[in-house]
Amino acid sequence: MDPVYNATDCFPANGTNASLNCSGFNQFVQPVWRITLWAVAYCSIVVVSVAGNVVVIWIILAHKRMRTVTNYFLVNLAFAEAAMSAFNTVINFVYAVHNDWYFGLAYCRFHNFFPIAAIFASICSMTAIASDRYMAIIHPLQQRLSSTETRLVIAVIWVLALLLAFPQYYYSSTTPLPGRTVCYIDWPEYATVDFRKIYYVCVTLLIYFLPLGIMGCAYTAVGISLWASEIPGDSLEHYREQLLAKRKVVKMMVVVVCTFAGCWLPYHVYFLLHQFFPDVFEQRYIQQVYLAVMWLAMSSTMYNPVIYYCLNSKFRAGFQQVFCCCAPTVAKDELELKTPRYLQTQVSSYRASRMETVVSTAVCPGERAAPEVTSNGSEANNNTAPPRTAPRGTL
Incomplete structure (x- = not known):
């Protein structure tokens, strides 16, 4: 087992534990003004993410026209992001600032377990959307997923996500120290293998680099197909509208994927470096780096609703129907007519x-039916x- 009183072992190796020092003395005390600024930043994520993603779920499920294969995966993505934001963001911040776990063993296990599952479900949903767009555009004659098959794929995604995150749940533990309690992962020790490093490297590949590689290949092929040639001037108006609509959807999803990748890259680099260079992470400034990296990663949960609003007229109409009383009829017409x-x-x-x-x-000239x-x-x-x-x- 990892030594409980070793500062590097008690450091948050999974992004959900924030105990930077496992001794009784807390060397990372911050001034009140700095804590206040961080608190506003983290709470803003929760408000925007939960409100925005709940509205996205409502727009899709409450309007029959919006229930497509792509949008079902967007529902799964919105649910995972809203849940992770609601259940983990503020708790993570409190633990990072106070270095004292107030929430018991059960929530310690959930707190370490759920983010891995939610991130995996999120990026797999984006990968499924990329695959669906690829099949629809590159192989349009092949059969698409039905609504039942889409729900089955979503269920499989969550089963795999829970299995991937299970070691985080199983090895989570709390330990009382002088004046405080820590929540950490009590990884087993083996003589020949470093199970902790292997696990985190595999998780990083599965929830970041591998899915992004798949999506990059899929959207590259789709982009070449949609933008390689200009729209013929004498083409039917319906063909032009369909092609432009496909381009808009692909643009929106590429922005979503790039935003996710940019927000989570510092997070994965940070914790991979921690696995191989733990001594660097005992400096006093590392807490501010951790708070910044974690804020950027968690903020990825609040950008998607904004992207949908800016780049999709149907989602824009749905948000206007919820938040704007000035033109509810126009918004409803856009979604339902x-x-x-x-x-x-x-x-x-x-x-x-x-x-x-x-x-x-x-009819011959001069004749009239x-x-x-x-x-x-x-x-x-x-x-x-x-x-x-x-x-x-x-x-």
Whole structure:
């Protein structure tokens, strides 16, 4: 077992423990003004993240038009981020500042266990979205995931996430010290292998570098397919709209992935360095570095709703419907008007107009088709011949 009183072993090796010194003396006391600033910064994350991600979940689940494969994964991503922000951010800050664990053994285990599971679920959801976009654009003729299959994939993601994080739960422990209590990971010691280092290296690969590599390859192929050639000038309006819509979705998800990668990179570099150079992390300034790195990582949970609002008109309408009383009707129309029934009506109207055009050109000059009198006394065209060409696609 790791020596409980060794300062480097009690340091937060997983990002959720913040005891920088396992002796009874706390050398990392901060002035009140600095603690206040950090408290405002961390609490802001919780407010923005929980409120924004809850609204994202509501927009998708409360509007039938929004229930797509991509959006189901966005629901899973929003849930994981909101939960991690609500259950871990403030507790992490309190422990980092006070170096005293007030919350008992059960929450110590949950506090060490849940962030790994939530991060894994988040990045796997983004990877699933990238895979779905890749299949939809590069292989459009292959069958897409159904809603049932999507839910099954989400369930598998969470099962794998819980299994990956289980060692953090199993080896978590609390130890009373003179004047305070510490929450830490009591890793087992083996003569031939360093289980702790192997675990953290594997976790970093699985929750960061490997998924980002997969998403990078997928979005590179999708970007080449969507942006390699210009839209033909004589293409149908429906084709142009579809292509532009796909580009917008890909742009939004690339921004989401890049934001996640930028926020979590310092975190993973920080804790990988701690595994191999622990002596550096005994300096007094390291607490401020830790608080900054952890704030940046946890802030990734609050950016996605802002990105959705800025880059997607449907999400923007949903946020306006929740937070803006000035134009709720316009926002509701954006989310609800173009339902499948509405689209079928538009297609029928388009077909009817095409039919009338074809029939009118088929009538000889000087002739006029005999009108049919409807029940209300108006005249209607009696020609019902099918059009020569069918419209390509629907709105």
